[in-house]
Amino acid sequence: MNRRIALIASALLAAAVVTGCGSSGPAQTSAEAGLTMWALSDQTTLKASVDAYNADHPDNKITLQLYANDDYKQKLRVAFGAGQGPDIFFSWGGGALNDYVKSGKVAEITASDVDTSKFTPSVLKTATFGDKVYGVPANGLAPVVLYYNKEVLEKAGVQPPKTLDDLKAAVATLKGRGVTPISLAANSKWPTLMWHEYLLDRAGGAEVFDRIGAGTTSGWLDPSVTEANRLLQELVDLGAFGDNASSLSYDQGAATALLYTGKAAFELMGTWEYANIVKAAPDFVSSGKLGYLAFPTITGGQGDPGAIVGNPSNYLSVNAATKDKATAMAYLKDYVLNDSQVDAYLAAGSVPPVNGLENKLSAITTPDKAWLQFVYGLVQKAPTFQLSWDQALPSEQADPLLTNVDESFLKKITPEQFGQNMSKVS
Amino acid sequence: MTVPRTSYQDARAWRRRSAGAAMAAPALLLFGLFGVVPLLGVMVLSFADWDGLGEPGWAGQANWAAVLTDPGTWDALALTIKVMVVSWLVQTPIALALGLFQAATGRLRAMLAILWFLPLLLSAVAIGLAWQALLDPTFGLGATPGLGWLARPLLGDPDLALYTVIFVIAWQFIPFHALLYQAGIRQIPVSLYEAAAIDGASRTDRFWRITLPQLRYTIVTSTTLMLVGSLTYFDLIFVLSGGTGGPGTATRVLPLAMYITGFQAHDMGRASAIATILVLTGLALSLVTTKWSGFTRMNSQQEGS
Numbered sequence: 001m002n003r004r005i006a007l008i009a010s011a012l013l014a015a016a017v018v019t020g021c022g023s024s025g026p027a028q029t030s031a032e033a034g035l036t037m038w039a040l041s042d043q044t045t046l047k048a049s050v051d052a053y054n055a056d057h058p059d060n061k062i063t064l065q066l067y068a069n070d071d072y073k074q075k076l077r078v079a080f081g082a083g084q085g086p087d088i089f090f091s092w093g094g095g096a097l098n099d100y101v102k103s104g105k106v107a108e109i110t111a112s113d114v115d116t117s118k119f120t121p122s123v124l125k126t127a128t129f130g131d132k133v134y135g136v137p138a139n140g141l142a143p144v145v146l147y148y149n150k151e152v153l154e155k156a157g158v159q160p161p162k163t164l165d166d167l168k169a170a171v172a173t174l175k176g177r178g179v180t181p182i183s184l185a186a187n188s189k190w191p192t193l194m195w196h197e198y199l200l201d202r203a204g205g206a207e208v209f210d211r212i213g214a215g216t217t218s219g220w221l222d223p224s225v226t227e228a229n230r231l232l233q234e235l236v237d238l239g240a241f242g243d244n245a246s247s248l249s250y251d252q253g254a255a256t257a258l259l260y261t262g263k264a265a266f267e268l269m270g271t272w273e274y275a276n277i278v279k280a281a282p283d284f285v286s287s288g289k290l291g292y293l294a295f296p297t298i299t300g301g302q303g304d305p306g307a308i309v310g311n312p313s314n315y316l317s318v319n320a321a322t323k324d325k326a327t328a329m330a331y332l333k334d335y336v337l338n339d340s341q342v343d344a345y346l347a348a349g350s351v352p353p354v355n356g357l358e359n360k361l362s363a364i365t366t367p368d369k370a371w372l373q374f375v376y377g378l379v380q381k382a383p384t385f386q387l388s389w390d391q392a393l394p395s396e397q398a399d400p401l402l403t404n405v406d407e408s409f410l411k412k413i414t415p416e417q418f419g420q421n422m423s424k425v426s
Numbered sequence: 427m428t429v430p431r432t433s434y435q436d437a438r439a440w441r442r443r444s445a446g447a448a449m450a451a452p453a454l455l456l457f458g459l460f461g462v463v464p465l466l467g468v469m470v471l472s473f474a475d476w477d478g479l480g481e482p483g484w485a486g487q488a489n490w491a492a493v494l495t496d497p498g499t500w501d502a503l504a505l506t507i508k509v510m511v512v513s514w515l516v517q518t519p520i521a522l523a524l525g526l527f528q529a530a531t532g533r534l535r536a537m538l539a540i541l542w543f544l545p546l547l548l549s550a551v552a553i554g555l556a557w558q559a560l561l562d563p564t565f566g567l568g569a570t571p572g573l574g575w576l577a578r579p580l581l582g583d584p585d586l587a588l589y590t591v592i593f594v595i596a597w598q599f600i601p602f603h604a605l606l607y608q609a610g611i612r613q614i615p616v617s618l619y620e621a622a623a624i625d626g627a628s629r630t631d632r633f634w635r636i637t638l639p640q641l642r643y644t645i646v647t648s649t650t651l652m653l654v655g656s657l658t659y660f661d662l663i664f665v666l667s668g669g670t671g672g673p674g675t676a677t678r679v680l681p682l683a684m685y686i687t688g689f690q691a692h693d694m695g696r697a698s699a700i701a702t703i704l705v706l707t708g709l710a711l712s713l714v715t716t717k718w719s720g721f722t723r724m725n726s727q728q729e730g731s
Contacts, residue, residue: 074689081478099692103480187582188668244563246582249668252555254562263564396691407674410584 034061035328038076039090041066043314045344046090046138049335060327062088080105080319087322088331093126093135093315094391095398100317101134107318109133113329119337122385123312123353135315136332140350141379142270143310144194147277148291152179152265160291164202164231164298167266171240174265180242182235183264185255187248189402190390192409194268195235197309197389198295199228205302206384212426213392220423224302229408229415231298236409246410253280260284268295270310271375275349286367294378308378309386313353351375393426400425465705472698479692489695499700501675502683503707509592509679510656516596517603517652518645524600525607526637539608543601550598554665557594581666584676591663591677598662599655603648610644611637646719650712657708660685680704 039046043066050064065086067075073096079085080100091097100106109116110133116124119137127135148160153170156177161167171181185191200208204224212219219225235241242264248255256273258264260281267273274292278285297305316336318328335341337352345352346360349368361373379385390398404421407413413421472489476482493499528539545553560566561580568577580590618636627635660681663671671678671686678686680700688697 077478077689077692099477099479103477105479187670187672189670189672244577244579244582246584246673247561247563247579248582249558251668252558252562254565258564396693399686399690402670403672403675406670406672410674412584412674 034063035087035322035324035331037062037064037088037090037316038072038079038086039064039066039316040072040314041068043090043139045341045348045350046336048344049338049341050331052340053331053335060324062327062331083321085319085321087319087324088316088328089319090138091135091315091317092311092388092391093313094387095394096391097127097135097315097317098129099395101129105320106134107320107322107325107328109136109318109329109332114333118354120312120353120355120379122379122382125385126312126387127315127317135317136336137313137353138316138336139314139352140271140345140348141313141353141375142272143308143312143375143378143382143385144198144268144270144295145375145378146293146295147259147267147269147273148293149259149262149265149289150291151289152262153291156265158265160293161296164296167296168235168238168240170265171235171238175239179262180244180258180264181240181266182242183248183255183258183267184241184245185248185250185252186241186245186406186409188250189406190388191250191255191269192232193389193402193405194270194309195232196228196405196408197386198268199231199298200224201307201309201384201386202295202298202301202303202305203227203231205304206307206386209386209389209392212389215426217423217426220419220426222419225419225422226415229418232408233411233415236411256280260290271350274371278349292371292374304383306378306381307384307386308382309388311388311391312385346372351379353379397422397425468698468701468705471694472696472702474695474698476694477692478688478694482694485695489693489699493696493699493703498675498678498683499680499703502678502680502700503703505588505676505678506657506680508588509595509659510653512589512592513595513599513656514649514652516592517600518648520596521600521603521648522607522641524604525611526633528604528608529611539604543605545598546601548598550661551665553594553598554662557597558666561590582673584673587667587673587676591666594666595656595659595662599652603652606644606648607641610641614640642719646715649719650715653715654708654712657681657711658704680707 037050047064047066050062054061072090076085076089076091080103085105091100097106114133114136116133116136120141123137123141124133127133127137152174153160156170156173156179158170158173159166161170174181184195197209204222204227208219208222208224211222248258253276255267256269256276257280259267260277274285274290277290284290294305294308297303316332318325318332322328337345337354342352342354342357342360346357346364346368347366349371351357351372357376361369361376364372386392390401393401401422404413404418408415408418471482473485473487474482475485475488524539524542528535548556558581561576562568563577563579566576567573568575570576579586581587614637618640619632622632622636658681659679663677663679663682664685667673667677667682671682681704684697684700684704687693687700
C-alpha cells in the first residue's frame with residue numbers, strides 16, 4: 001500500500017515538475033539604490049550604454065541582467081506577472097509589448113521624457129499604441145533582405161533576381177547544377193514566415209496585413225493570402241528549398257553555413273545574419289562574395305516594390321511600477337542611441353533607426369560601408385515597414401500562425417486552407 | 427483468544443508509529459508544499475482566464491470546453507501515447523539484453539557498461555543539441571562516407587520526426603533501464619541456475635524459465651517509469667523540434683502543447699487544463715500498471731528473505 005502511495009506521489013511530482021517548468025527565476029531584488037534592466041545577452045553595444053551610465057552615476061547604478069534569446073520572453077512575462085519585473089526591459093515592440101501596455105505594466109514615454117523625433121518614424125510606430133509611445137528603439141534596424149552567394153550565381157550564370165519570375169528561373173538553373181537554390185531553416189518555422197510576409201506584401205500590398213492586424217476577420221480571407229501561399233508552394237514544388245529545409249533549425253547555424261559554403265545560393269533573413277556571416281566566414285564577406293537584395297517584385301502584384309518587412313528594431317521600455325521613473329527616463333534620454341552608441345552600432349555593421357545618418361555613413365571607411373548604406377537606404381525609402389507577423393499579432397495567435405505557415409510549407413494544407421484556418425483563430 | 431495488550435506493548439506500538447510519522451514528515455511536507463499545493467493551484471487556474479500578466483479572472487468551464495473540443499489536444503494526446511508505446515517496445519528488449527550482458531562479470535563488459543551509461547549523465551538539452559547537429563542532413567553524420575543514407579531530413583519529415591525523437595529518447599534512457607535489469611539479474615540466486623543446469627535446461631530455457639520470471643518486478647518498475655516518464659517527457663522533444671513541436675505538429679506531445687499554450691500563447695487557464703489532463707492520465711496510468719501487475723502485493727520470491 002505504501003508503495004502505491006509512493007508511486008502516486010512520484011507521478012504527481014513528475015506532473016508538478018512539468019507544470020512548473022519555465023516559471024523559475026524571479027527578478028533578483030536588491031535593497032540597494034539603483035535600477036534593474038533586462039536585455040538579451042547578444043546586446044553588447046547596448047551593454048556599453050549601461051556601463052557608460054554607471055560610470056557617470058556611481059551612486060545610482062543600473063544593474064543589467066542578460067538572458068539567452070529563447071527563454072527571455074517567458075522569463076520577462078513571469079516576472080511581470082509576479083510583480084517582480086525589472087525597471088527597464090528590452091522587447092520587440094508590437095503585439096507582445098501591447099499585452100504589457102494593456103495590463104498597465106508599462107510607463108508612457110512622453111515628449112518631455114525623451115525626444116523621440118530623432119528616431120525613424122516607421123520604427124517608432126511599432127512601440128506606439130493609441131498615439132502614446134511606450135518604448136524607444138535601442139539597437140539596429142532589422143529588415144529582412146535576400147542574401148546571395150555571388151560566386152555561386154556567377155558560376156551558374158544567374159543574374160541577381162529582380163522579379164519572382166527571375167528567381168524561379170534561377171531556381172531551375174541552380175538546381176540543375178546540384179546547388180540548393182534557397183537555404184531555409186524551416187524547422188524553426190519563423191524563417192518560413194518571412195517568405196509569407198514578403199509574398200503577401202508583394203502580391204496584395206501592405207494594406208492586407210494592416211486589415212489582419214486590425215483584427216478584421218475578412219483579412220485572412222483576402223484572395224492575396226491564398227495567392228501568397230500558392231506562390232510559396234510553387235517554389236516548394238520547384239525544389240527551391242532543397243530536400244532538407246524542414247530539418248534545418250536556425251539556431252544550429254546550418255542554414256547560414258549553406259550560404260557561405262556555397263552549397264546554397266540564396267537565403268532570406270534579417271539583417272542580423274550579416275554579422276553572423278562575418279563572424280563565421282570573415283573571408284567570404286571581405287572578398288566580396290556576399291550579395292544582398294531587396295525582395296523581388298511580383299509581376300502584376302499590388303505591393304510597393306520598396307516595402308519591407310522584418311523587425312524594425314528592439315525597444316527599451318520602463319516598468320510602470322518602477323520606484324525611480326526619473327532615473328529610468330534619464331537613462332533612455334541620454335544614453336540610448338546617443339552619438340557614441342550610434343557610432344558603436346555602425347562600427348558593428350548595424351544601422352540604428354536614427355534620422356540623418358547620411359553624413360556618418362559616407363564618412364565610414366570600413367568594408368561594411370556598402371552594406372550599411374544599403375540597409376539605411378532600404379529603410380529610408382520604404383513606404384511601409386511591416387513588423388514580423390508573429391510579433392505584430394496578439395501572442396495567442398503567434399503559435400497557430402507559425403504552425404499553419406509550416407504546414408503550408410510542408411503542403412499539409414492547401415493555399416486556401418491557410419487563410420481559412422487563420423481566420424478561425426483571430 | 428485475544429491476548430490483552432499491556433501498556434508496554436501499547437507504548438512500543440505508539441513509539442513505532444510516531445517514529446514512522448516523524449521520519450515521513452519532511453518528505454510529506456516537501457511533497458505537499460511543492461507537489462500538492464501547486465497542483466491544486468493549477469486545478470483552480472484551469473477555471474480561470476489569465477494571460478500571465480494581469481489579474482486572473484473567472485472563466486467557468488470555458489477553458490475545459492475549449493481544450494476538450496480542440497482537435498489539437500487529442501492529436502497531442504494520441505502522439506503522447508504513441509511515444510509511450512513505441513518507446514516501451516523499443517527500450518524494453520534492448521535494455522533487457524544489455525542488462526543480461528552487463529550482469530555477467532568480465533572487464534570488457536564492465537568497460538562497455540560504463541561507456542553506454544554516459545548518455546544518462548548528459549543533460550537532455552545537451553543531448554538534443556548534439557543530435558540535432560549529428561542529424562543535420564548537410565553537415566552531420568550524413569556527410570560521412572558510408573552513412574549517406576542518413577542525409578535526409580530526419581527531424582524535418584513529418585512522417586519520420588517522431589520516430590527520430592523516440593530514437594534519441596531511447597538512446598538517453600536505455601542505459602538507465604539496463605542498469606535496473608542488471609541489478610535485477612544479479613539478485614537472482616545462482617542456485618536456481620545450478621539446479622536448472624543439473625536438470626539439463628538449455629540457455630534459452632534458463633532465460634525464459636528463470637531469468638524472465640524472476641525479473642517480473644524489475645520489468646514492472648521499469649515499465650512504470652517508462653510509461654509515466656514518457657507521458658511527461660518534454661525537454662528533449664522541445665530542443666529537437668526547435669521549441670515548436672514541429673514539423674507542423676508532428677512532435678507536439680501533450681506536455682509541449684501545454685508549454686506552448688501557457689508560455690507562448692500566454693493562455694495559462696487552458697495550459698492548466700491540459701496540465702490537469704496530464705496529471706490525471708499519469709495517475710490513472712501508474713495505478714493501472716501497479717494494480718494489473720500485482721505490484722502492491724509484491725513480495726520477494728527468494729527463499730529466506
